[in-house]
Structure formats: structure tokens, C-alpha cells
Amino acid sequence: AVKERAVGSDVLESLTPGQQVVKIVHEELTALLSGGEHRLIPSSQATTTLMLVGLQGSGKTTTAAKLALTLRRQGHRSLLIAADLRRPAAILQLETLGRQLDIPVYSEDPTKSSPIKVARAGVKKAEQLGVNWAIIDTGGRLQIDDELMEELEGIKKAVSPNEILLVLDAMTGQDAVNAAEGFHQRVSLTGLIMTKMDGDARGGAALSVTRVTGVPIKYMGVGERTDALEDFHPDRMASRILAMGDVLTLIEKAQEAVDENQAKEMERKFRQASFDLEDFLQQIQAVKKMGSLSQIVEMIPGMSQLSKRMPAGSLDDGQIERVEAIIRSMTAEERHNPEIINGSRRRRISKGSGTTPQDINQLLNQFRQTQKMMRQLSRSRNPKNLMNMFR
Structure with a gap:
């Protein structure tokens, strides 16, 4: 499409050939990154359930807290649900982040419960509290396996989440694409959150994952701070990929x-x-x-x-x-x-x-x-x- 437009009738006389190619590539990249709905879609109910999935080390637990903080800035209240019982440190980490940000966290004793029970009870608690969002932090693995997927499928069946977002490390390249495909096939993702997008590999992974899965990117993690989560804008990402800057985000x-x-x-x-x-x-x-x-x-x-x-x-x-x-x-x-x-x-x-x-x-x-x-x-x-x- 880029070649056809560059040598066709779309060329503008006011631009040099080099400028015209960059303009066309920018528009094509924007189109590739624009598929799907990039905003979170709240349910018609008082509480919307959101399920975060991902591999271990992708930044999933931290992203759950960042997302709750982002939603609070928009006037929404959230409950964080610690359903990652295989990694005890995940529960402690989420509770610590919750205290730091003054966001409530629902958790249970991992030796006496299960991820499905925690997710179900957590969503019920969120409804009782009258919060706008119930954010479920699920378990991860170093790689995709049937046990992980069956656990996630069980949680999905138990709570019927409105959004299922995959947290992906943008620095893992092709592994990120493979992970996105694997999760999408089993739990039908509604969106992606790309972490570590402040590195040099930031654009390639975003483009590849969106192109292969067709799942829209909803947010980008651009640092370790709890406020380092940005809305995803396809046109701005296209500019970053082409090293054209991103003035709107800077403003x-x-x-x-x-x-x-x-x-x-x-x-x-x-x-x-x-x-x-x-x-x-x-x-x-x-x-x-x-x-x-x-x-x-x-x-x-x-x-x-x-x-x-x-x-x-x-x-x-x-x-x-x-x-x-x-x-x-x-x-x-x-x-x-x-x-x-x-x-x-x-x-x-x-x-x-x-x-x-x-x-x-x-x-x-x-x-x-x-x-x-x-x-x-x-x-x-x-x-x-x-x-x-x-x-």
C-alpha cells in the first residue's frame, strides 16, 4: 500500500518525495495500529469487571495498580483483586501498592482458597462496595501451558469479565507476539497493555502484536512509577516509530x-x-x-x-x-x-x-x-x- 500510494496520484506537490513517503508511511502505520476500540468499555451494570492476564515478569501486578490509579483520575473507584495465588509475593505486592495509592485490595489466604474463588468473591465485594471497576490480577507463568489457561478459563467462566486485557513486555519482541496469540486463542482478549514502552524496541512489538492478533492496544506502560501509564493513541505511536516525536503527549x-x-x-x-x-x-x-x-x-x-x-x-x-x-x-x-x-x-x-x-x-x-x-x-x-x- 505504501509503494502504491508513493508512486500514484496521492503525491502532493507541496511536499518533497522524501516528506511524502514519510507522510504515507505514517498514515499506513496509524491505520495498522487503529484496529478495534482503544478505550475501556464500561458495562451497563454499576461495577465493570476487568481481568488482567499475562506471563510472569510482564509487570502485570504493577500494571493493575497503575490502571486503578488512572481510572481514579477519571473519577472512577476500583477494587484490586489478588487472584494470583501461585506467587505469594504477588498478593503482598498488590496489597502494598494498594496502601501506597489508597486503593482497596481484596485478598484471601492462598492456602485456603483458589484463584476462581478469590475472583468470584472479589467481584461480589466490589459490587457491595459500589465501586466502578473490579480489577482482577491473575496468575502468570514463565511460559504458556494448559494449567495456566485452564485456570484463566475458569476465572472467565466464573465472573464473566467485560474486559480481558493482556499485559505484554514490549522488550520481548517475537515472544510477545507468540504470547498474545496463545492467550487470545484461549480467552478471547479484548485489549492489550504494552509495558516497557520507553525502550528502543517500543514500536516494533506494538505494530507486530496488533497486526498478528487484531487486538487493540489500550494502554502503554512507560516507566516504573505508578503514574507511568498512558492511553494508547495510534497516530502518536506511529510518530514515535518514525522518530517524529509526540508533542500532544508532551503537552x-x-x-x-x-x-x-x-x-x-x-x-x-x-x-x-x-x-x-x-x-x-x-x-x-x-x-x-x-x-x-x-x-x-x-x-x-x-x-x-x-x-x-x-x-x-x-x-x-x-x-x-x-x-x-x-x-x-x-x-x-x-x-x-x-x-x-x-x-x-x-x-x-x-x-x-x-x-x-x-x-x-x-x-x-x-x-x-x-x-x-x-x-x-x-x-x-x-x-x-x-x-x-x-x-
Whole structure:
């Protein structure tokens, strides 16, 4: 289809041949990734039952908690059901995550129950609590076998889940495709959640699994943090595969990380050139909420390929941690007025932050450059004045 369109009448005169090929490939990739419904479909009942399946090590238990947190942000209440009885650590892990996120967890003594009984009782409990979603964390194996599938088929028959989502590790390549086929044949999947999508192999697995199974991807795991779960957008994934960036997701992350009133106050300080190290610390914390530096750079058009040519360590999140540690080791007076930081203060700050005086000098020099730039911008909007900051 790409070749037919590239040499046919779809070519636009406003684009170069290379741009046109990229445009067509992007559209074809989007079409391949767009099959099926990418949103969760709630049932007509008060409580919707969702069953998570997957191989051991795919991140299934963590994903259950991430999903409950995502749904809570949408105004929905969930109950997590610990039906993975073969791995005792899974129950403890889910209960720990539930406490951390303030999400209720239903569990039973694994020596006195069975996955089917736990799933059935858990769904009943969810209905009694009146929550919107009952999320069942099922058992996994290192590989697909009849015993696992019979267990999952039994749970499916007992609770009739509205959604059956397979959690897949995107880094496993062809194994992910094989696993998706095996699970789909036995339990009829309604969707996929791809984990570890922040790695280099992120796009290929998504494309292969969707192409082979026809099952839609509903979410992507893009990190270890409990908020690192994103809705799946076929067009944005196509852009990532082609290293075209993902500006929309970057904007959404920025909106989630920065409070609107805080943003207006920061804009006022920029205009008045009254930005200090306390404000700088707030900006660092907002950036950290958006994800790692490498993840953010991946979403900026053109930066994905450029980042690969950068010196090793250029996108080291440890640099942000060091800057944050330095500012946190300062007094309130020092943050508001860095000019008072003399030699003895530098030594105290370096000792408190575990850094060197040279690290502090570098931060203060960079901060002065930032202040200089803001003063230039506050005096005039003439673009020519921007060059003065580099003199």
C-alpha cells in the first residue's frame, strides 16, 4: 500500500518525495495500529469487571495498580483483586501498592482458597462496595501451558469479565507476539497493555502484536512509577516509530505536572525577571513529574535522533537530582538571593548536598545566565536582543 500510494496520484506537490513517503508511511502505520476500540468499555451494570492476564515478569501486578490509579483520575473507584495465588509475593505486592495509592485490595489466604474463588468473591465485594471497576490480577507463568489457561478459563467462566486485557513486555519482541496469540486463542482478549514502552524496541512489538492478533492496544506502560501509564493513541505511536516525536503527549504531561495558577505566577516572574532558585526548584520538580529526560526528549520532534548523537550522560537524570539536592541544601535566604553565597556557604551547601563546590559554581553560573536572559526579554520583545545573552 505504501509503494502504491508513493508512486500514484496521492503525491502532493507541496511536499518533497522524501516528506511524502514519510507522510504515507505514517498514515499506513496509524491505520495498522487503529484496529478495534482503544478505550475501556464500561458495562451497563454499576461495577465493570476487568481481568488482567499475562506471563510472569510482564509487570502485570504493577500494571493493575497503575490502571486503578488512572481510572481514579477519571473519577472512577476500583477494587484490586489478588487472584494470583501461585506467587505469594504477588498478593503482598498488590496489597502494598494498594496502601501506597489508597486503593482497596481484596485478598484471601492462598492456602485456603483458589484463584476462581478469590475472583468470584472479589467481584461480589466490589459490587457491595459500589465501586466502578473490579480489577482482577491473575496468575502468570514463565511460559504458556494448559494449567495456566485452564485456570484463566475458569476465572472467565466464573465472573464473566467485560474486559480481558493482556499485559505484554514490549522488550520481548517475537515472544510477545507468540504470547498474545496463545492467550487470545484461549480467552478471547479484548485489549492489550504494552509495558516497557520507553525502550528502543517500543514500536516494533506494538505494530507486530496488533497486526498478528487484531487486538487493540489500550494502554502503554512507560516507566516504573505508578503514574507511568498512558492511553494508547495510534497516530502518536506511529510518530514515535518514525522518530517524529509526540508533542500532544508532551503537552498533556506538562498540563498534568504544572498547576494553572502556578504557571501564571511563573509567567509573571519571567516577565518581571524576579525568577529565583526557589522557583527553579519548582520547575525541576514539575519536569520530574513528566518522566525521565530521555522520555521527554523522545517526544520532541527531531530530538530522538539527535539525542542518540549526544555524548554519553547528556541526558543523565542524575544531573537533575544533583541540582535539586544543591538547592534543597540552601537556606530560604540563599534561594531568594544567591548573590550572598560566599565560599563558606558553598562549602556548607556542598557538604549537605553531597556535591562539590564546583558543582555549585556551575549551577549558580547557569542560573545567572538564565536571569540575564529574562532581563533581556523583559526589556524588549525585539528578537535581535536575544543575541545579547550569548555575548
